[in-house]
Amino acid sequence: MKQRQAPGTEEGWYALHDLREIDWDAWRAATERERERALEEGVEHLRSHAEVTDSDEGASTVFTVVGHKADLMILHLRPTLGDLDRIERRFESTALAGFTERASSYVSVTEVSGYMHEDLADGIDAVEDAGTRNYMQQRIYPTVPDAEHVCFYPMDKRRDPEYNWYDLPFEERKEHMSAHGEIGREYAGSVSQIITGSVGFDDYEWGVTLFADDPTEIKHLLSEMRFDPSTSKFAEFGPFYVGRQFPPSDLPAVFAGETVPTDRSGADAPAGSAGGEADTDGTDGTDSTDGTDDASTASKAGGSTGRPDTGGPAHEEVDAETLSGRLGRFGVDAAEFPEAGYGLLFLSTAEAGLLSDEVDGLRGNFDHYDTHVTTVVRADGGRTAVVSLWRNERAANTASGFLNDLPGVESGVGAALDAAGTDSGADTDEDTDDAAETHGTDGDDDIRGELADLDIYAGQPHGEDVYAMVLYSEADPDRLSADLGELRERFDHYDTHVKSAVYADEHAGDRSAVVSLWDTKGAADTAGTFLSELPGVVARAGEGSDFGTMGMFYTVDPAYREEFVDTFDDVGGLLAEMDGHLETRLMTNETEPNDMFIASQWRDREDAMAFFRSDAFRETVQWGREVLVDRPRHVFLA
Numbered sequence: 001m002k003q004r005q006a007p008g009t010e011e012g013w014y015a016l017h018d019l020r021e022i023d024w025d026a027w028r029a030a031t032e033r034e035r036e037r038a039l040e041e042g043v044e045h046l047r048s049h050a051e052v053t054d055s056d057e058g059a060s061t062v063f064t065v066v067g068h069k070a071d072l073m074i075l076h077l078r079p080t081l082g083d084l085d086r087i088e089r090r091f092e093s094t095a096l097a098g099f100t101e102r103a104s105s106y107v108s109v110t111e112v113s114g115y116m117h118e119d120l121a122d123g124i125d126a127v128e129d130a131g132t133r134n135y136m137q138q139r140i141y142p143t144v145p146d147a148e149h150v151c152f153y154p155m156d157k158r159r160d161p162e163y164n165w166y167d168l169p170f171e172e173r174k175e176h177m178s179a180h181g182e183i184g185r186e187y188a189g190s191v192s193q194i195i196t197g198s199v200g201f202d203d204y205e206w207g208v209t210l211f212a213d214d215p216t217e218i219k220h221l222l223s224e225m226r227f228d229p230s231t232s233k234f235a236e237f238g239p240f241y242v243g244r245q246f247p248p249s250d251l252p253a254v255f256a257g258e259t260v261p262t263d264r265s266g267a268d269a270p271a272g273s274a275g276g277e278a279d280t281d282g283t284d285g286t287d288s289t290d291g292t293d294d295a296s297t298a299s300k301a302g303g304s305t306g307r308p309d310t311g312g313p314a315h316e317e318v319d320a321e322t323l324s325g326r327l328g329r330f331g332v333d334a335a336e337f338p339e340a341g342y343g344l345l346f347l348s349t350a351e352a353g354l355l356s357d358e359v360d361g362l363r364g365n366f367d368h369y370d371t372h373v374t375t376v377v378r379a380d381g382g383r384t385a386v387v388s389l390w391r392n393e394r395a396a397n398t399a400s401g402f403l404n405d406l407p408g409v410e411s412g413v414g415a416a417l418d419a420a421g422t423d424s425g426a427d428t429d430e431d432t433d434d435a436a437e438t439h440g441t442d443g444d445d446d447i448r449g450e451l452a453d454l455d456i457y458a459g460q461p462h463g464e465d466v467y468a469m470v471l472y473s474e475a476d477p478d479r480l481s482a483d484l485g486e487l488r489e490r491f492d493h494y495d496t497h498v499k500s501a502v503y504a505d506e507h508a509g510d511r512s513a514v515v516s517l518w519d520t521k522g523a524a525d526t527a528g529t530f531l532s533e534l535p536g537v538v539a540r541a542g543e544g545s546d547f548g549t550m551g552m553f554y555t556v557d558p559a560y561r562e563e564f565v566d567t568f569d570d571v572g573g574l575l576a577e578m579d580g581h582l583e584t585r586l587m588t589n590e591t592e593p594n595d596m597f598i599a600s601q602w603r604d605r606e607d608a609m610a611f612f613r614s615d616a617f618r619e620t621v622q623w624g625r626e627v628l629v630d631r632p633r634h635v636f637l638a
Contacts, residue, residue, distance in 0.1 A: 005170040007113040010124050012140025013058055013077040015196045016084040016092075017106040017152055017207065019070040027099050027255065030401065034095070039252045042096030046248035049076065054090075055083050059241045063243035064254060070103040072254075073243055074151065075144065075209065077110070104239070108196035108207040110140045115177045127392055134361050144370040145192045145211035151218045154204035154238035165234040176230040183224050185370050189395065191509070202239050215242065313397040315344055315412035316405030317506070323415035328607025330385045332380040334417050340373045340389035342396040343417050348386065350408030352379040356529040358406050359386055363526075371395035376525045377534065384408070389417070402441060469523035470518045470599070477504050477512045481590050482513060483534050490530075491516070496523040503587035503597060506565060513587050513599065554596045560627035561594060568598070578614075580607025 023227050027035070049060035058078040065073050076087050084107070091097055112124075127133045146358035157165035165173065184191075194206040210218050214595070225231045246253075246260040253260045323343050324334050336342055348355055356377045366372040366388075373389040388405055390396040396414060404412055481502045491497040498517035505511060514531055518524040556564045568586045575581050589595035602608040 001266050004168070007115050007170070007173075008109045008122070009113050009197065010136060010140060011197070012110040013079060013111060013136075013142075014081050014084055015106075015108045015194075015207065016074075016076045016078075016087065017105075017108075017209070017241075018074040018076065019065065019104040020072040020074070020100040021103045022071040022255070023099050024103060029564070030099070035255070036114070038095040038099055039255065041094040043248050043251050044434060045091060045094050045096070046251060047086060050248055054087065055079060057141070058083070059142075059144045060087075061245060062248060062251075063245050064260060065241050065243040066588045067242065069239060069241055071123075073150070073241060075152075076202070077142070079143070081107075087335060099181045106198065106207050107201045107205075108198035109195040109201065110142060110194065112136045113175050135365050137177075139195070142194050142607045144194070146245070146522060147192065147211035148213045148244055149215040149218070149242070150210070150326075151210040151212075151215070151240060151242050152207065153240040154198065154202065154207050156236040156238075156630065158234045158236050163233045176234070180225065180230040186224075187217060187221045190214060191221050222304060225544070232303055248408055256292075275383065290363070295499040311413065313400040315346070315400045318413045318415050320417055323413060323417070326413065327387060332376065332378065332387045334389065336506050337373050337389050337417075339391060340417050342390050342393040342414060344386075344388040344390075344396055344400055344403060344411050344412060344414045344615065346386045346388075346403045346406065346412035348406060348408040349360075349410060350384055350406070352377055352384045352529055353533040354407060355384055355386065356533075360428045362402060362406075362572070366399065369395065372399075374525075375399075377529045417624070448449045467520060469518070469524045469528045469531060470530070471514045471531050471537050472511045473514060473533070473534060473536040474511055477502055477590055479535060480512055480514065484531075487534075491527060494523065496520050500527075501592075501595075502590045504590055506568075506586040506588050507598070511585075512590075513585075513597075514632065553599065556594045556596060557627050558594055564596075566629055575611070578607070578611055 030038070033243065046060070046062050048054065050062070052058050052060065055078055058076070060076045061072065063073045063075070065071055076084055078084055078087070124133055124136050125580040127136065159166060168176075173513040189213045191210055192211045193211065196209070197205070198207055199205050210221075212218050232408050244260070251258045252264050253262050323345060326345055327334055327343065330345070334340060359375060359377050362374045366375055371391040372395070373391060375386065378385045378387060386406060386409075387394070388403055390399060393414075393416060400414065403409065484500060484502055488500045491500055498519060500514070500516040503513040503515055514529055514534060514537075516524065516527045518527060554564075565586065572584055572586075575584050582601040582603060584598060586598040587597050589600060600608070602611075
């Protein structure tokens, strides 16, 4: 019989869910002195563990439990089972323990599984992508969310004769969990979770702890998941415990029957606690394939004592028009991201290359959350900026604290981005609008429409738009090609990468061009931060002019190559006499001599369009149809 493949796992902190019943009869019969001593020792015990004074790292949190199954639940996360053993015994030595009885307990360990990434079988260090590695680390070393409500339950995967999870092939199990996670991601911002494995540790296989400010969101999430096959066919559940989080100092209020928490100001803190803008995924245990903690856990800023106290967003609030103008100066047009509801811009004194490395890991974590739109590094005029766009303000406020901790950050601003605000910001300053287009986009539908009316093909081969990032370098072309080759290997891991190549000036100019094509503008922008670190880079296409256009992938029939170059020289002479023309170069792919592009810089859009409308250009295009292997692709850089 063929043995099924077990997913690799990586473990982190050990977890103890300690469920206690209060002996109310003993409490009522106790003297006032006995009660005071029990509460004093209980508060001190819980506070010291919440502050993790007994260990270098971990977390502890206490909850009331609603219903008959228990009165209190204390969640401890620690590096070793020995730590949990010591915590249990220390509690029994307090006077408070005499007024409680253990209702239940659950022992497990935080984990991530191979359903999340196939390389996990060899350990987290074998996962090449830094963002994924960081995200996994956050799953196994979580920050306990600061949400008001909690729901804990253990669960198994079914092993019935008809529905046996462990008899399914690995790929089928992985597919189940991927679909399962899609449901959870719909609850981003309302439910978060901590997943722990308990095979060999307790009676079930996993423990699931859900956190939400609105308890009905937990109900809605679990109701939807009941209809998913990974649950309806393959899940078995233990008892459910529902409660509310409170600080250790409120223990006397719990015993007095008062409302807790007595001060919920902490609950209204920005979503820097892990209960805010969180993604939720497959809550059927470790088989989940996506992230669940809040964006705040994108960094282990909380250290060993739990969530960080950010003290609020780290940016200054400005209006949408002001932010749109500032984003434009760094080549980001917020109007191109209609799903973005809030934008952030942080300025740093650090070099773009250094900042890119830091942001790369942070972005990898942000991308696990549906509320994240894009985060990019941009450099302009000696300044470096980080732009981060989010679907809502609460998620952006969470990200703000982590962006503010990046190297060299001096200041940050943010604003709500509604349709009116974004448009007004883009239209109030024509220079700003143009600047937003100088970093390599192929998304100007107006120009495409004009060119289509002129029967000029405008860069949608096979129905696909592309976005171009083009930089010029004075480095030796061979060295440039070698260095780009290393980057290209990394780029090829992404489905959005179309092509990256080095092009040399056909007429032995002093510059080579690095061209990188992508399916999305965000991917092209991200690539630009890495490409800018290549040797000898001196400029980005579009810099120094208000408008630039680049004819891309002129694949020449080898029989006509020499004639094509000669004709370009003739056209170049014509261009030099046209109003608004700045420079035009014919560039050739270093490894494919028949692959060329023409980089043409113009003073403004109308000057370039005047050339496209000219009889000379029309005649050149008609001739080109005879000597080119395929239709040329025009990609606009302004």
